[in-house]
Amino acid sequence: MDPIDLDSLFKPWNRTLGKDRTAYRNHVERVLRLCTTLAGGELPDPVAFRVAAVYHDLGIWSDxxxxxxxxxxxxxxxxxxxxxxxxxxxxxxALIQQHHKVTAAGAARDAVEIFRRADWIDVSLGLRNFGLPRGHYRELLRELPDAGFHRRLLELGGRRALTRPWSPLPMFRW
Known part of the structure:
Protein backbone atom coordinates (compact mmCIF):
# COMPACT_ATOMS: atom_id res chain seq x y z
CA MET A 1 0.00 0.00 0.00
CA ASP A 2 1.23 3.48 -0.83
CA PRO A 3 2.26 5.62 2.14
CA ILE A 4 0.17 8.52 0.79
CA ASP A 5 -2.40 8.10 -1.93
CA LEU A 6 -1.77 10.46 -4.86
CA ASP A 7 -5.50 11.02 -5.27
CA SER A 8 -5.73 12.43 -1.75
CA LEU A 9 -2.80 14.76 -2.45
CA PHE A 10 -4.34 15.94 -5.71
CA LYS A 11 -7.93 16.25 -4.49
CA PRO A 12 -7.70 19.81 -3.08
CA TRP A 13 -6.08 20.98 -6.34
CA ASN A 14 -8.28 19.31 -8.96
CA ARG A 15 -10.36 22.42 -9.62
CA THR A 16 -7.30 24.70 -9.59
CA LEU A 17 -5.49 22.47 -12.11
CA GLY A 18 -8.59 22.40 -14.31
CA LYS A 19 -7.92 21.22 -17.85
CA ASP A 20 -4.23 20.67 -16.98
CA ARG A 21 -4.99 18.10 -14.26
CA THR A 22 -4.38 14.96 -16.32
CA ALA A 23 -1.26 16.42 -17.91
CA TYR A 24 0.22 17.40 -14.54
CA ARG A 25 -0.89 14.20 -12.82
CA ASN A 26 0.80 12.10 -15.50
CA HIS A 27 3.96 14.22 -15.17
CA VAL A 28 3.96 13.62 -11.41
CA GLU A 29 3.52 9.88 -11.86
CA ARG A 30 6.26 9.73 -14.51
CA VAL A 31 8.63 11.63 -12.21
CA LEU A 32 7.88 9.27 -9.32
CA ARG A 33 8.44 6.18 -11.46
CA LEU A 34 11.67 7.64 -12.81
CA CYS A 35 12.77 8.37 -9.23
CA THR A 36 12.09 4.76 -8.29
CA THR A 37 14.14 3.54 -11.25
CA LEU A 38 17.03 5.92 -10.56
CA ALA A 39 16.99 4.95 -6.87
CA GLY A 40 17.39 1.28 -7.76
CA GLY A 41 13.81 0.15 -7.25
CA GLU A 42 12.76 1.83 -4.01
CA LEU A 43 12.29 5.48 -3.11
CA PRO A 44 14.56 6.72 -0.29
CA ASP A 45 11.58 8.37 1.46
CA PRO A 46 8.24 7.58 -0.20
CA VAL A 47 6.23 10.18 1.75
CA ALA A 48 8.66 13.02 1.02
CA PHE A 49 8.96 12.05 -2.65
CA ARG A 50 5.18 11.81 -3.16
CA VAL A 51 4.49 15.15 -1.50
CA ALA A 52 7.35 16.85 -3.36
CA ALA A 53 6.23 15.34 -6.66
CA VAL A 54 2.66 16.58 -6.33
CA TYR A 55 3.68 20.04 -5.14
CA HIS A 56 6.91 20.67 -7.09
CA ASP A 57 5.29 22.64 -9.95
CA LEU A 58 1.92 23.33 -8.35
CA GLY A 59 2.62 27.05 -7.82
CA ILE A 60 2.19 27.50 -11.58
CA TRP A 61 -1.54 26.91 -11.05
CA SER A 62 -2.13 27.68 -7.36
CA ASP A 63 -0.38 31.06 -7.50
CA ALA A 94 15.26 20.62 -0.96
CA LEU A 95 13.52 18.34 -3.47
CA ILE A 96 11.32 21.17 -4.72
CA GLN A 97 13.85 24.01 -4.56
CA GLN A 98 16.57 22.06 -6.38
CA HIS A 99 14.55 20.19 -9.01
CA HIS A 100 15.44 22.70 -11.76
CA LYS A 101 19.09 22.94 -10.80
CA VAL A 102 21.13 22.85 -14.00
CA THR A 103 24.18 21.27 -12.35
CA ALA A 104 24.22 18.25 -10.04
CA ALA A 105 22.61 18.62 -6.62
CA GLY A 106 24.72 15.85 -5.10
CA ALA A 107 25.85 12.31 -5.80
CA ALA A 108 23.72 10.22 -8.18
CA ARG A 109 22.10 8.29 -5.30
CA ASP A 110 21.30 11.36 -3.16
CA ALA A 111 17.56 11.92 -2.79
CA VAL A 112 17.65 15.48 -4.16
CA GLU A 113 19.73 14.43 -7.16
CA ILE A 114 17.42 11.50 -7.90
CA PHE A 115 14.42 13.84 -7.93
CA ARG A 116 16.26 16.45 -10.01
CA ARG A 117 17.32 13.89 -12.61
CA ALA A 118 13.84 12.35 -12.82
CA ASP A 119 12.22 15.73 -13.46
CA TRP A 120 14.86 16.66 -16.05
CA ILE A 121 14.31 13.36 -17.87
CA ASP A 122 10.59 14.00 -18.10
CA VAL A 123 10.76 17.72 -18.91
CA SER A 124 13.30 17.03 -21.66
CA LEU A 125 11.16 14.15 -23.02
CA GLY A 126 14.02 11.77 -22.30
CA LEU A 127 16.67 13.73 -24.23
CA ARG A 128 18.56 14.35 -21.01
CA ASN A 129 18.50 10.80 -19.71
CA PHE A 130 21.39 10.38 -17.22
CA GLY A 131 22.12 6.94 -18.66
CA LEU A 132 18.54 5.68 -18.51
CA PRO A 133 17.76 3.70 -21.67
CA ARG A 134 15.61 5.78 -24.05
CA GLY A 135 13.23 2.85 -24.49
CA HIS A 136 12.44 2.95 -20.78
CA TYR A 137 11.26 6.55 -21.03
CA ARG A 138 9.32 5.93 -24.26
CA GLU A 139 7.46 3.06 -22.57
CA LEU A 140 6.69 5.23 -19.56
CA LEU A 141 5.33 7.95 -21.84
CA ARG A 142 3.11 5.39 -23.60
CA GLU A 143 1.73 4.27 -20.25
CA LEU A 144 1.31 7.81 -18.86
CA PRO A 145 0.78 10.07 -21.89
CA ASP A 146 1.95 13.65 -22.06
CA ALA A 147 -1.68 14.87 -22.37
CA GLY A 148 -0.46 18.33 -23.37
CA PHE A 149 1.95 18.85 -20.46
CA HIS A 150 4.95 19.93 -22.54
CA ARG A 151 2.82 22.10 -24.82
CA ARG A 152 1.43 23.84 -21.72
CA LEU A 153 4.93 24.44 -20.37
CA LEU A 154 5.96 26.03 -23.67
CA GLU A 155 2.83 28.17 -23.64
CA LEU A 156 3.43 29.36 -20.08
CA GLY A 157 7.14 29.87 -20.71
CA GLY A 158 6.41 31.89 -23.84
CA ARG A 159 3.97 34.08 -21.92
CA ARG A 160 6.58 34.64 -19.18
CA ALA A 161 9.24 35.53 -21.78
CA LEU A 162 6.92 38.14 -23.31
CA THR A 163 5.92 39.72 -20.01
CA ARG A 164 9.28 39.43 -18.20
CA PRO A 165 12.03 39.04 -20.80
CA TRP A 166 14.67 39.89 -18.18
CA SER A 167 13.62 36.79 -16.21
CA PRO A 168 12.10 34.19 -18.56
CA LEU A 169 12.95 31.08 -16.51
CA PRO A 170 13.09 32.12 -12.83
CA MET A 171 12.86 28.54 -11.58
CA PHE A 172 16.32 27.57 -12.84
CA ARG A 173 19.14 27.24 -10.32
CA TRP A 174 22.82 26.84 -11.07
Whole structure:
Protein backbone atom coordinates (compact mmCIF):
# COMPACT_ATOMS: atom_id res chain seq x y z
CA MET A 1 0.00 0.00 0.00
CA ASP A 2 1.23 3.48 -0.83
CA PRO A 3 2.26 5.62 2.14
CA ILE A 4 0.17 8.52 0.79
CA ASP A 5 -2.40 8.10 -1.93
CA LEU A 6 -1.77 10.46 -4.86
CA ASP A 7 -5.50 11.02 -5.27
CA SER A 8 -5.73 12.43 -1.75
CA LEU A 9 -2.80 14.76 -2.45
CA PHE A 10 -4.34 15.94 -5.71
CA LYS A 11 -7.93 16.25 -4.49
CA PRO A 12 -7.70 19.81 -3.08
CA TRP A 13 -6.08 20.98 -6.34
CA ASN A 14 -8.28 19.31 -8.96
CA ARG A 15 -10.36 22.42 -9.62
CA THR A 16 -7.30 24.70 -9.59
CA LEU A 17 -5.49 22.47 -12.11
CA GLY A 18 -8.59 22.40 -14.31
CA LYS A 19 -7.92 21.22 -17.85
CA ASP A 20 -4.23 20.67 -16.98
CA ARG A 21 -4.99 18.10 -14.26
CA THR A 22 -4.38 14.96 -16.32
CA ALA A 23 -1.26 16.42 -17.91
CA TYR A 24 0.22 17.40 -14.54
CA ARG A 25 -0.89 14.20 -12.82
CA ASN A 26 0.80 12.10 -15.50
CA HIS A 27 3.96 14.22 -15.17
CA VAL A 28 3.96 13.62 -11.41
CA GLU A 29 3.52 9.88 -11.86
CA ARG A 30 6.26 9.73 -14.51
CA VAL A 31 8.63 11.63 -12.21
CA LEU A 32 7.88 9.27 -9.32
CA ARG A 33 8.44 6.18 -11.46
CA LEU A 34 11.67 7.64 -12.81
CA CYS A 35 12.77 8.37 -9.23
CA THR A 36 12.09 4.76 -8.29
CA THR A 37 14.14 3.54 -11.25
CA LEU A 38 17.03 5.92 -10.56
CA ALA A 39 16.99 4.95 -6.87
CA GLY A 40 17.39 1.28 -7.76
CA GLY A 41 13.81 0.15 -7.25
CA GLU A 42 12.76 1.83 -4.01
CA LEU A 43 12.29 5.48 -3.11
CA PRO A 44 14.56 6.72 -0.29
CA ASP A 45 11.58 8.37 1.46
CA PRO A 46 8.24 7.58 -0.20
CA VAL A 47 6.23 10.18 1.75
CA ALA A 48 8.66 13.02 1.02
CA PHE A 49 8.96 12.05 -2.65
CA ARG A 50 5.18 11.81 -3.16
CA VAL A 51 4.49 15.15 -1.50
CA ALA A 52 7.35 16.85 -3.36
CA ALA A 53 6.23 15.34 -6.66
CA VAL A 54 2.66 16.58 -6.33
CA TYR A 55 3.68 20.04 -5.14
CA HIS A 56 6.91 20.67 -7.09
CA ASP A 57 5.29 22.64 -9.95
CA LEU A 58 1.92 23.33 -8.35
CA GLY A 59 2.62 27.05 -7.82
CA ILE A 60 2.19 27.50 -11.58
CA TRP A 61 -1.54 26.91 -11.05
CA SER A 62 -2.13 27.68 -7.36
CA ASP A 63 -0.38 31.06 -7.50
CA UNK A 64 -0.62 31.65 -11.24
CA UNK A 65 3.11 32.25 -11.62
CA UNK A 66 6.01 30.82 -13.54
CA UNK A 67 8.20 31.82 -10.58
CA UNK A 68 6.71 28.91 -8.68
CA UNK A 69 9.39 27.29 -6.52
CA UNK A 70 8.66 29.29 -3.38
CA UNK A 71 4.84 29.06 -3.62
CA UNK A 72 5.10 25.33 -4.36
CA UNK A 73 7.41 24.83 -1.38
CA UNK A 74 5.21 26.85 0.95
CA UNK A 75 2.14 24.81 0.03
CA UNK A 76 4.00 21.50 0.38
CA UNK A 77 5.38 22.46 3.80
CA UNK A 78 1.88 23.50 4.87
CA UNK A 79 0.56 20.09 3.85
CA UNK A 80 3.35 18.34 5.78
CA UNK A 81 2.59 20.28 8.96
CA UNK A 82 -1.18 19.78 8.65
CA UNK A 83 -0.79 16.02 8.17
CA UNK A 84 1.80 15.14 10.81
CA UNK A 85 4.86 14.96 8.59
CA UNK A 86 6.71 18.10 9.69
CA UNK A 87 9.86 15.99 10.04
CA UNK A 88 9.97 15.78 6.21
CA UNK A 89 10.09 19.57 5.75
CA UNK A 90 13.82 19.90 5.03
CA UNK A 91 13.88 17.08 2.48
CA UNK A 92 10.70 18.16 0.67
CA UNK A 93 11.96 21.76 0.57
CA ALA A 94 15.26 20.62 -0.96
CA LEU A 95 13.52 18.34 -3.47
CA ILE A 96 11.32 21.17 -4.72
CA GLN A 97 13.85 24.01 -4.56
CA GLN A 98 16.57 22.06 -6.38
CA HIS A 99 14.55 20.19 -9.01
CA HIS A 100 15.44 22.70 -11.76
CA LYS A 101 19.09 22.94 -10.80
CA VAL A 102 21.13 22.85 -14.00
CA THR A 103 24.18 21.27 -12.35
CA ALA A 104 24.22 18.25 -10.04
CA ALA A 105 22.61 18.62 -6.62
CA GLY A 106 24.72 15.85 -5.10
CA ALA A 107 25.85 12.31 -5.80
CA ALA A 108 23.72 10.22 -8.18
CA ARG A 109 22.10 8.29 -5.30
CA ASP A 110 21.30 11.36 -3.16
CA ALA A 111 17.56 11.92 -2.79
CA VAL A 112 17.65 15.48 -4.16
CA GLU A 113 19.73 14.43 -7.16
CA ILE A 114 17.42 11.50 -7.90
CA PHE A 115 14.42 13.84 -7.93
CA ARG A 116 16.26 16.45 -10.01
CA ARG A 117 17.32 13.89 -12.61
CA ALA A 118 13.84 12.35 -12.82
CA ASP A 119 12.22 15.73 -13.46
CA TRP A 120 14.86 16.66 -16.05
CA ILE A 121 14.31 13.36 -17.87
CA ASP A 122 10.59 14.00 -18.10
CA VAL A 123 10.76 17.72 -18.91
CA SER A 124 13.30 17.03 -21.66
CA LEU A 125 11.16 14.15 -23.02
CA GLY A 126 14.02 11.77 -22.30
CA LEU A 127 16.67 13.73 -24.23
CA ARG A 128 18.56 14.35 -21.01
CA ASN A 129 18.50 10.80 -19.71
CA PHE A 130 21.39 10.38 -17.22
CA GLY A 131 22.12 6.94 -18.66
CA LEU A 132 18.54 5.68 -18.51
CA PRO A 133 17.76 3.70 -21.67
CA ARG A 134 15.61 5.78 -24.05
CA GLY A 135 13.23 2.85 -24.49
CA HIS A 136 12.44 2.95 -20.78
CA TYR A 137 11.26 6.55 -21.03
CA ARG A 138 9.32 5.93 -24.26
CA GLU A 139 7.46 3.06 -22.57
CA LEU A 140 6.69 5.23 -19.56
CA LEU A 141 5.33 7.95 -21.84
CA ARG A 142 3.11 5.39 -23.60
CA GLU A 143 1.73 4.27 -20.25
CA LEU A 144 1.31 7.81 -18.86
CA PRO A 145 0.78 10.07 -21.89
CA ASP A 146 1.95 13.65 -22.06
CA ALA A 147 -1.68 14.87 -22.37
CA GLY A 148 -0.46 18.33 -23.37
CA PHE A 149 1.95 18.85 -20.46
CA HIS A 150 4.95 19.93 -22.54
CA ARG A 151 2.82 22.10 -24.82
CA ARG A 152 1.43 23.84 -21.72
CA LEU A 153 4.93 24.44 -20.37
CA LEU A 154 5.96 26.03 -23.67
CA GLU A 155 2.83 28.17 -23.64
CA LEU A 156 3.43 29.36 -20.08
CA GLY A 157 7.14 29.87 -20.71
CA GLY A 158 6.41 31.89 -23.84
CA ARG A 159 3.97 34.08 -21.92
CA ARG A 160 6.58 34.64 -19.18
CA ALA A 161 9.24 35.53 -21.78
CA LEU A 162 6.92 38.14 -23.31
CA THR A 163 5.92 39.72 -20.01
CA ARG A 164 9.28 39.43 -18.20
CA PRO A 165 12.03 39.04 -20.80
CA TRP A 166 14.67 39.89 -18.18
CA SER A 167 13.62 36.79 -16.21
CA PRO A 168 12.10 34.19 -18.56
CA LEU A 169 12.95 31.08 -16.51
CA PRO A 170 13.09 32.12 -12.83
CA MET A 171 12.86 28.54 -11.58
CA PHE A 172 16.32 27.57 -12.84
CA ARG A 173 19.14 27.24 -10.32
CA TRP A 174 22.82 26.84 -11.07
Missing amino acids: ETFDYLDPSTTRAVGWLHEHGHADKTDLVT
